[in-house]
Structure formats: structure tokens, C-alpha cells
Amino acid sequence: MKKMDSKNWFFATLIITVCVIVAAAHWPVLSSKALLFDDDLFVSEDSPLVQNPGWALAGRALTEVFNSSVMVGYYQPLPVISIMADCAMGGSSSNLSPFRRTSLTIHIFNTALVIILLYFLFGQPIPAAIVGLIFGVHPLTVEPVAWISDRKTLLAMFFVLWCLIFYVRFAQKGGRKSRFACMLMYLFALMSKPTSLPVPVLMLVLDYWPLCSTGFQPVKTRPGWPCHVWRFVIEKIPFFALGIVFAVITAVSNTRSLGIPLSSRLEGPAQLLHTFLTVCYLTIFYLRKIFWPMNLSSVYMLPEPMSLSNWVISASVFGVFALIAGLFFSLRRTRAFLAGLLFFFLAILPVLGIVPFSDWVVASDKYVYMPIVGLLAVLAWAITSLWKRIAVPRTALIVLLLFLSSVQIYCLRRYLSHWQDTVGLFEYMLKLTPDSAQAHSELGVVLQSLGRSGDAINHFQQALKLKPDYAEAHYNLGFAFHSLGGTDEAINEYRQAVKIKPDYGQAYNNLGIALGSQGKLDEAVKAFSMAIEIKPGYARAHYNIGKAFQLQGDVNEAIAHYREAARLKPDYVEAYNNLGNTLRLSGKLDEAIEYFRKAIELDPNIAEVYYNLGLALQSQGNTRQAVDYLRKALQINPHHAGAAEELKKLSKSKNK
Numbered sequence: 329m330k331k332m333d334s335k336n337w338f339f340a341t342l343i344i345t346v347c348v349i350v351a352a353a354h355w356p357v358l359s360s361k362a363l364l365f366d367d368d369l370f371v372s373e374d375s376p377l378v379q380n381p382g383w384a385l386a387g388r389a390l391t392e393v394f395n396s397s398v399m400v401g402y403y404q405p406l407p408v409i410s411i412m413a414d415c416a417m418g419g420s421s422s423n424l425s426p427f428r429r430t431s432l433t434i435h436i437f438n439t440a441l442v443i444i445l446l447y448f449l450f451g452q453p454i455p456a457a458i459v460g461l462i463f464g465v466h467p468l469t470v471e472p473v474a475w476i477s478d479r480k481t482l483l484a485m486f487f488v489l490w491c492l493i494f495y496v497r498f499a500q501k502g503g504r505k506s507r508f509a510c511m512l513m514y515l516f517a518l519m520s521k522p523t524s525l526p527v528p529v530l531m532l533v534l535d536y537w538p539l540c541s542t543g544f545q546p547v548k549t550r551p552g553w554p555c556h557v558w559r560f561v562i563e564k565i566p567f568f569a570l571g572i573v574f575a576v577i578t579a580v581s582n583t584r585s586l587g588i589p590l591s592s593r594l595e596g597p598a599q600l601l602h603t604f605l606t607v608c609y610l611t612i613f614y615l616r617k618i619f620w621p622m623n624l625s626s627v628y629m630l631p632e633p634m635s636l637s638n639w640v641i642s643a644s645v646f647g648v649f650a651l652i653a654g655l656f657f658s659l660r661r662t663r664a665f666l667a668g669l670l671f672f673f674l675a676i677l678p679v680l681g682i683v684p685f686s687d688w689v690v691a692s693d694k695y696v697y698m699p700i701v702g703l704l705a706v707l708a709w710a711i712t713s714l715w716k717r718i719a720v721p722r723t724a725l726i727v728l729l730l731f732l733s734s735v736q737i738y739c740l741r742r743y744l745s746h747w748q749d750t751v752g753l754f755e756y757m758l759k760l761t762p763d764s765a766q767a768h769s770e771l772g773v774v775l776q777s778l779g780r781s782g783d784a785i786n787h788f789q790q791a792l793k794l795k796p797d798y799a800e801a802h803y804n805l806g807f808a809f810h811s812l813g814g815t816d817e818a819i820n821e822y823r824q825a826v827k828i829k830p831d832y833g834q835a836y837n838n839l840g841i842a843l844g845s846q847g848k849l850d851e852a853v854k855a856f857s858m859a860i861e862i863k864p865g866y867a868r869a870h871y872n873i874g875k876a877f878q879l880q881g882d883v884n885e886a887i888a889h890y891r892e893a894a895r896l897k898p899d900y901v902e903a904y905n906n907l908g909n910t911l912r913l914s915g916k917l918d919e920a921i922e923y924f925r926k927a928i929e930l931d932p933n934i935a936e937v938y939y940n941l942g943l944a945l946q947s948q949g950n951t952r953q954a955v956d957y958l959r960k961a962l963q964i965n966p967h968h969a970g971a972a973e974e975l976k977k978l979s980k981s982k983n984k
Contacts, residue, residue, distance in 0.1 A: 335453075342457040343443050347436045350464035353737045354435065356744050357474050358428045362753040363421065364626055365770060367476045370411050371421045381416040394580050402582040403574075406520045407480035427476045434482040435473045439464035441489035442701065446708040448496045449538055455711035458729045459704050467621040467739040468700070471693040474747045475626065480521040481694045487517035488524055488698055495531050499539045514567055522578040523698065526674050528567035533674065533702070535560045537667035538709065605634055606681035609644040614676060614696055618703065621736075624743050625757045627764045628691040664709050671702025750774045765795035769804055776808050784808045799829035803838070810842055818842045826858075833862035837869045844876055852876045867897035871906070878910055886910050894923075901931045905940060912944045920944045935965035942974065951978060 363371070389405040389412070411419075411427065419426035443460035447453055463469070472481040491513035498506035517524035540560075609630065617624070631640045651669070658665040676699040679692075714725060746756040754771035761767060772787035788805035791798055806821030822839035826832050840855030856873035859866055874889035890907035894900050908923035924941035927934070942957035955978055961971040 339447065339453040342453055343440050343460075346443060346457050346461045346464060347440055349461060349733075349737075350436055350439050351432065353465045353740055354432050354469075354473055354744070356741065357432055357470075357747065358425060360428060360474055360744070360747045361424060362474065362747045362750045363424075363774075364475050364750075364753065365477070365766075368421070370477050371415075371419065371424070371427065381412045386412060393577055402522060402578045404480050404519070404521060406516060407483050410479055410483060411476070424476070427479075428474070431473050431476070431479060431482055434479075434486055435464070435469060438482065438485050438489060441486070441493065442704060445489055445493050445496065445701075446705065448493060448500070449534075449705060450708050450712045452708075452712045452715055454726070455708050455715055458711065458726065458733075459708040461733050462707070462729070462736065463700065463704055465733055465736045465740055466618075466700070467624055467736060467743050468617060468693045468696050470624070470740055470743050470747070471626060472697050474744065475694065478694050481523075481697050484517050484521035484524045485698050487513045487520060488527055489701075491517060491527060492530070492534070492701075496534070496539065499535070511566060511570070515570060518570065518574040522574060523675075523678050523695070525571045525575055525678065528564045528571060529674050530671055530702075531564060531567070532560055533667050533671045536670075537663035538705075602634055603682055605636070605641050605645065606630065608648045609634075609641055610680045610691055611673065611676075612644040612647045613691060614699075615672075617693070618696060618700060621739055623760055624693055625760045626692065626753075627757045627761050627767045629761050629764060630690050664706050668702045668706030668709075671705065672699045675699035675702065751778075763794055765791040765798050765801065768794065769798065769801040772801075772804055772808070776804070776811070781808050781812050797828050799825045799832055799835070802828065803832065803835045806835075806842070807838060810838070815842050815845055819846075831862050833859040833866055833869065836862065837866065837872060840869075840872055840876070844872070844879075849876050849880050853880075865896055867893045867900055867903070870896065871900065871903050874903075874906065874910075878906070883910060883914055887914070899930050901927045901934065901937070904930070905934070905937045908937075908944070909940050912940065912947070917944050917948050921948075933964060935961040935968050935971070938964065939968060939971045939974075942971070946974070946978070954978070 386409045389408040393403055410430065414426040414430050417426045439460050442463050443456045446456035446459055450456065472478045472485075491510050494506045494510035494513060497503075498510060514524070514527055517527065613628075631638055634641060636642045636645065655666045655669055676695055679695040681690075711725070711729070715722060746753050751771070751774055754767055754774060757767050758764065758771065768787045768791035772784040772791065775781075775787065776784035785805060785808045788801050788808060791801040792805065795801070802821045802825040806818040806825065809815075809821060810818035819839060819842045822835050822842060825835040826839065829835070836855045836859035840852040840859065843849075843855060844852035853873060853876050856869050856876060859869035860873065863869070870889045870893040874886045874893065877883075877889065878886035887907065887910050890903050890910060893903040894907060897903065904923045904927035908920040908927065911917075911920035911923065921941060921944050924937055924944060927937045928941070931937075938957045938961035942954045942961065945951075945957065946954035955975065958971045958975050958978075961968050962975070965971075
């Protein structure tokens with residue numbers, strides 16, 4: 329018993345040591361200020377996760393399966409709830425530390441789980457720990473840890489690893505508890521990211537090797553169960569059924585949210601050939617990045633032309649066939665290489681271009697995060713095999729592998745240095761992929777937010793040169809033009825955006841704003857109405873159409889839309905103020921005062937609200953309170969002419 333306890337303590341010490349090294353290697357991510365692509369959907373001040381973190385929103389994230397009002401994209405409730413918890417702890421676009429801290433913590437746990445899984449498979453603690461370290465500090469792990477919106481990859485990996493650990497224990501010892509826990513972890517993995525779908529097939533790969541290996545067999549097979557493939561397949565029918573359910577959920581939710589149907593691209597001979605070449609290219613691309621992680625980026629592009637006349641493509645096809653031949657040749661000695669590469673390929677298959685999950689993403693480092701487990705298993709098996717041979721000096725082997733980990737840490741830190749600010753990150757990516765329209769457009773958005781509109785316009789225009797039908801770039805260019813006073817140019821760009829993307833509610837909203845600024849209120853109302861029709865829960869569009877109706881003199885419509893904006897966004901101060909002002913002008917003073925007080929409660933530093941509240945109180949005959957609020961308006965804004973004029977009038981009236 330003492331010997332067993334000592335062994336467990338030794339293994340626990342190894343895990344803790346590796347986790348400390350992984351934490352130290354990734355530590356600079358905690359101070360990273362970079363935001364990437366869709367991070368604003370999660371951490372911007374307009375995000376419902378930032379505005380209203382709580383149980384009610386968590387419930388909506390869980391229950392709104394096919395058409396979420398919380399998040400754009402496919403059904404992913406657990407990452408949304410996880411980020412919501414970070415928001416509740418103070419996370420926002422101006423305070424990214426809670427998000428980074430949680431992501432790094434999950435990655436550290438994943439590293440520990442990789443070690444445990446490999447130990448259960450091969451029974452050697454030191455080789456398992458070394459391979460876990462290689463995973464934990466691999467430069468390809470920078471992206472899923474640093475990219476806030478990629479929390480889904482980290483959580484999916486966390487639950488997949490638990491699923492595989494419970495499955496290995498079930499395969500070794502049996503038991504309903506392990507099987508139930510395995511099923512539960514698979515459910516949680518699917519609720520994190522749909523790339524977890526292949527897990528039942530990955531279990532079959534583990535059955536093939538090493539769980540039921542006829543060669544090197546470090547673990548026991550299922551007690552009383554023969555190594556028969558159909559028994560293993562039947563055993564996993566509940567997992568396949570659950571996977572099919574979530575495949576349908578993902579397809580429907582993604583189509584409704586983004587308009588991108590998750591259907592196969594294998595249509596017609598030309599498309600079939602293009603998909604085949606893409607799969608071959610990306611397979612070799614990812615393997616090359618794993619073994620030589622240089623020039624890493626969050627933006628990759630397919631080589632052109634995508635045909636065998638391109639030596640890169642032809643070399644990739646040749647590489648795939650050579651790899652297949654080598655794997656079958658290796659079967660003479662072991663199943664390990666075939667099983668490991670098969671695990672890797674099946675795990676990464678959903679993102680190899682067969683399923684159109686995005687309209688611009690070609691490849692991404694994060695897609696390797698889970699599939700790499702198959703290659704890690706092969707590496708752990710190889711080290712374990714060497715470990716058992718007395719002729720191989722173990723110390724030399726450990727030193728060699730630790731040196732490899734040190735090189736990885738150096739590359740990881742070097743790549744992580746580009747994540748310290750958003751502009752620097754996008755400029756780095758554009759150095760590697762200067763023809764990426766997405767990177768140009770996103771860098772333009774960042775520059776626009778920093779007030780560098782001229783530079784932003786240059787990048788938006790460059791994006792449109794590369795991709796003329798890029799609706800988001802037209803929208804961003806329109807926004808930049810409008811900020812510089814180019815209203816006609818802005819209207820033209822917004823019209824181009826909605827022509828390319830008819831369901832672009834945000835573009836319709838901004839088109840309405842631009843038209844309204846030119847006094848074209850009827851056209852503005854039509855644009856806002858389209859935005860609301862596309863996105864009924866669009867609070868800003870309701871607010872803007874309310875302003876347009878108010879300017880047209882349609883008070884009832886204005887009030888109705890202001891009310892809806894405030895209902896959709898309970899902290900919408902501008903909506904409460906305009907609603908109160910419209911009610912005041914309609915003679916509904918008590919209700920108007922109520923909304924002004926609500927606006928002040930939400931933000932006590934807006935002079936206009938105090939001014940309007942003062943006018944409402946004055947109209948009620950409550951002069952003393954009116955004076956107090958008008959003075960408060962002047963205190964906040966000493967140049968508020970309206971408040972100064974009203975106080976002057978009240979002073980003259982009092983003197984008379």
C-alpha cells in the first residue's frame with residue numbers, strides 16, 4: 329500500500345511540475361490586449377454577455393437551441409456561459425484579464441488530462457508527463473488560449489479528454505458508472521463545439537490500438553470481451569445517436585444564424601476534385617505545422633491555383649499517398665502509426681473543407697488542438713517502448729525531449745509576443761498573408777476605433793480590391809466615410825453591402841442613420857424597418873426608427889419603438905431619455921419623469937437627461953426640484969445652453 333501511495337505521489341508531482349511549466353510558458357498571455365475577429369461578439373460593451381451576465385441569460389443560452397438571441401453562430405451554450413462568468417467577474421473589452429485567466433487555466437487542466445490519458449493507455453508516468461509537456465507548450469496552443477472567442481475549443485478538448493479517459497477505464501475494467509460518465513462528457517463536449525462529433529469513431533480507433541492491440545499491449549482489453557469490431561460498434565450506438573442529434577442542431581442553428589448551410593461541398597466532378605485537393609493540402613499543411621511550427625497565424629489562405637499544376641498541391645497529394653503507403657507498410661510491425669494518424673485525420677476531418685462551416689476561414693491553428701492527441705499517443709507509445717529497453721539511456725532520452733520542449737517554449741513566446749496588441753497582431757498576420765481580405769478589413773476596423781480613419785479606409789479599399797463582393801468591408805468602408813463626413817459615399821457603400829448580403833441588418837441600420845442625417849426620413853424609416861425585420865431583437869434599430877418617427881411628428885410610433893428598445897436593452901440610457909422626452913412633449917409628465925429617473929440611475933453623468941427631467945418637473949410646477957436638476961446639468965456640462973437659459977428664465981420669474 330505504501331508503495332502504491334508513493335507511486336501516486338510521484339505521478340501527481342510530475343503532473344504538477346508540467347502544469348507549472350506550461351503556466352509559466354503561457355504567462356504573457358495574461359497581459360495580452362489583442363482582440364481577434366469575432367471577439368467583439370463576446371466582450372464588446374454592446375454584447376449581452378457583458379451587459380447582462382446572470383442566470384437568466386445562461387438559461388437562454390442553454391434553451392435557445394436552433395436560433396439563439398444570445399450568440400451568433402451554431403449552438404455552443406457552455407462556452408457562452410463560461411465567457412459570461414468571466415464577464416460577471418469584470419471581464420470586458422477594457423479588462424481582458426478574466427478571459428485570459430480562464431482560458432489558460434483550462435489549457436493547464438487539458439495538459440494534465442493528456443498526461444492522465446496517456447498514462448492510462450501505456451502505464452508509464454514519465455513518458456506520459458514528457459509528452460504532456462510537449463503538448464502543453466506547443467506553439468500551436470497559443471491561438472486557442474489567446475483567442476477569447478475560441479473558448480469553445482478549450483472546453484471541447486476538456487470534455488473530450490474526460491470522455492476518452494472514462495472510456496479507457498471502461499475498456500479496462502468495465503462498469504456502468506464509467507460508461508455513463510463517458511456519455512455525459514461527450515454530451516458536454518458537443519455542447520461546447522461540434523468538432524467533437526467524431527469522438528465515437530475515435531473510440532473505435534482506440535479499440536483498434538492500443539486497447540485491443542495484438543502486438544504491443546500495455547493495457548488489458550475489456551474483461552470477457554473478444555476483440556471483435558461489431559461488438560465495439562454496437563456498444564457505441566448511443567454515442568452515434570447523440571452525435572447525429574447534435575449534427576442536426578449544428579446545421580440548423582448555423583444556417584439560421586449565419587446563413588451558411590453545413591452541407592457537403594461534394595457536388596459535381598470539378599467541386600469534387602477541388603475538395604479532394606483541399607483535403608490533401610490541409611492534411612499535409614497541418615502535419616507540417618505540428619512538426620515545424622513556424623510562421624503561425626490566425627489567417628491562412630489556400631495556394632492558387634488549386635490544381636495539380638501547382639507544385640504545392642501536387643506535392644501535397646503525393647505526400648498523402650506516400651503517407652498512406654508508409655502507414656500500411658508499418659502494419660507489419662505495429663498498429664500504432666496507422667491508428668495515431670487515423671485518429672488525427674478523423675478528428676480534423678470536419679474542418680478540412682468538406683463542410684462549409686465558414687465563408688472565409690481556410691485553416692486555423694486551433695483546429696489541431698484536439699486531433700493532435702492521436703499523434704501524442706504514438707509519441708508516448710514510442711517513448712514507452714524505448715523506456716523499456718535497457719540499452720537506451722533514459723537520462724539522455726529525457727534530456728533530448730526536454731531540449732525539444734525548450735525550443736517549443738522559445739517559439740511559443742516568440743509567437744505570443746505578437747498578441748500583445750490588436751494592431752500589432754493584424755500587421756504581423758498581413759506580413760505573412762498580404763492578400764487576406766479579412767485581415768485587411770479587420771485591421772481597418774481596429775484603426776477606425778483608434779480614430780485613424782484614413783488608414784482604415786486604405787485597408788477597407790484594399791480588402792475590396794482582393795474581394796469585391798465582401799459585404800462586411802463595404803459596410804466598414806461606409807462607416808469610415810460617414811465618420812469623416814462623407815455621407816453620400818457612406819450611403820453608396822451601405823447599399824452595396826445590403827445588395828451583396830440582403831440579410832445584413834447592421835448595414836440597413838447604418839444606412840438609415842446616413843439617410844436620416846440628410847433629412848431623407850421616409851427612406852431612413854424603410855432602412856430601419858428592414859433592419860428590424862431581419863433582426864427583430866435589434867434594440868439600436870428600434871431606437872433609431874423611433875428618432876425618425878419623432879422627427880416626422882409620429883409620436884405614437886416613436887414611443888412604441890423607444891419602449892421596445894428599452895425592453896430589449898434594459899440599460900439603454902439613450903432610449904429611456906428619448907422615451908421620456910417624447911412622453912414629456914405629449915403631456916405625459918409622470919411617466920416621462922419615471923423614465924428620466926431610470927436613465928439617471930443607469931448613468932448619472934449625462935447632462936441632457938438632467939436638463940429634460942428639469943423641464944418635466946418645471947411643467948408640473950415643481951420649480952425647486954427643476955432648478956436642482958438644471959443646475960446639475962450645468963455642473964456636468966457648463967456649456968449646456970438650454971439649462972443656462974432655463975435657469976435664467978426661472979430666476980427672472982422668481983424676482984418678479
